[in-house]
Amino acid sequence: MANTPVPHGDAEAHRKHTNPVLVFGILTIATIFEVVVTLFHLPQNVIVPILLAVAFVKAGLVAAYYMHLRYEKWIYTAIFITPALFAVFLIFTLAM
Amino acid sequence: MNQTTLAPRPISAEAVHANENRKFGMWLFLSSELLIFAGLIGAFVLTRRTAFQNGLEWWEPNAFSLALVSVNTFILLASSLMVVLGIEAIRVNDQRKLRRYLILTAILGAMFLGGQAVEYSLLIFEEGHSFADPFGSAFFTLTGIHGLHVFVGVIWCLVTLMVARRGTFSSYNYTTVEIFGLYWHFVDLIWVIIFTVVYLTN
Numbered sequence A: 001m002a003n004t005p006v007p008h009g010d011a012e013a014h015r016k017h018t019n020p021v022l023v024f025g026i027l028t029i030a031t032i033f034e035v036v037v038t039l040f041h042l043p044q045n046v047i048v049p050i051l052l053a054v055a056f057v058k059a060g061l062v063a064a065y066y067m068h069l070r071y072e073k074w075i076y077t078a079i080f081i082t083p084a085l086f087a088v089f090l091i092f093t094l095a096m
Numbered sequence B: 001m002n003q004t005t006l007a008p009r010p011i012s013a014e015a016v017h018a019n020e021n022r023k024f025g026m027w028l029f030l031s032s033e034l035l036i037f038a039g040l041i042g043a044f045v046l047t048r049r050t051a052f053q054n055g056l057e058w059w060e061p062n063a064f065s066l067a068l069v070s071v072n073t074f075i076l077l078a079s080s081l082m083v084v085l086g087i088e089a090i091r092v093n094d095q096r097k098l099r100r101y102l103i104l105t106a107i108l109g110a111m112f113l114g115g116q117a118v119e120y121s122l123l124i125f126e127e128g129h130s131f132a133d134p135f136g137s138a139f140f141t142l143t144g145i146h147g148l149h150v151f152v153g154v155i156w157c158l159v160t161l162m163v164a165r166r167g168t169f170s171s172y173n174y175t176t177v178e179i180f181g182l183y184w185h186f187v188d189l190i191w192v193i194i195f196t197v198v199y200l201t202n
Helices: A020-038 A044-066 A074-095 B013-053 B063-091 B095-126 B134-165 B175-200
Strands: none
Touching: A020 A044, A020 B063, A020 B175, A044 A074, A044 B063, A044 B175, A074 B013, A074 B175, B013 B134, B013 B175, B063 B095, B063 B175, B095 B134, B095 B175, B134 B175
16 A cells, blocks of 8 residues: 555645635735835834734735645644734733 | 646655655645744834933934835745745646746736845935944844845745746645745745834834
């Protein structure tokens, strides 16, 4: 059984992926939104949480759809989410 | 010889298992990298806060700097898309498209580094920043280490391209490309945070 030819491990799981161009479009629009928001010179305690929230959503999109965490085994998500939560907590705490 | 017409050759169950282990190892590596960058971003934010509290000089990006770094961000996001499309191509055994997207990824990565070099030269030679001032030490350390990651990514991309030119990858065997892709997307993900924290939340 060990040498039985098989297809790539997760080829089946990758069949119905979200369109990567759509994800790229969302990331680009979110980036433009971030830059435009800074031009309004809103108070720091208003603008920083908005910008950080958008940035973390963008990072989440990259991880979920480009790094395929949404379609991968749960263990990969667990490995990556654990330090990510720490990172989000650290950056939010220090930046606010 | 057109490699896209070659029939893919299945790999053994052992090789599939080995590929899974390689991916697992890559995710462990990326999680440790995430902690390194969390520390660096945290140090940048803390240095900035301390500088403000002590009335020290801090850099604020002008319109040109913001435009330059915004274009650079777009370039890195586009390079990530190229990697995704390259992996999509090899999943259907289109090796020619994979090579094309890897070339585009390397070019976009090099363009990002070029943009960063322009930004550094402006900061150092026109605005007089260096590692000696609080902003320079925090900024150059954080963005420099990220830039080093992009540089490593470009080299890795070119090595992957050379392997792809030999026709090694197929719809059955593309974990090496996937692992490179994970690294490249991670570098992109980190830049998304750096862009906001360093340039937009001043």
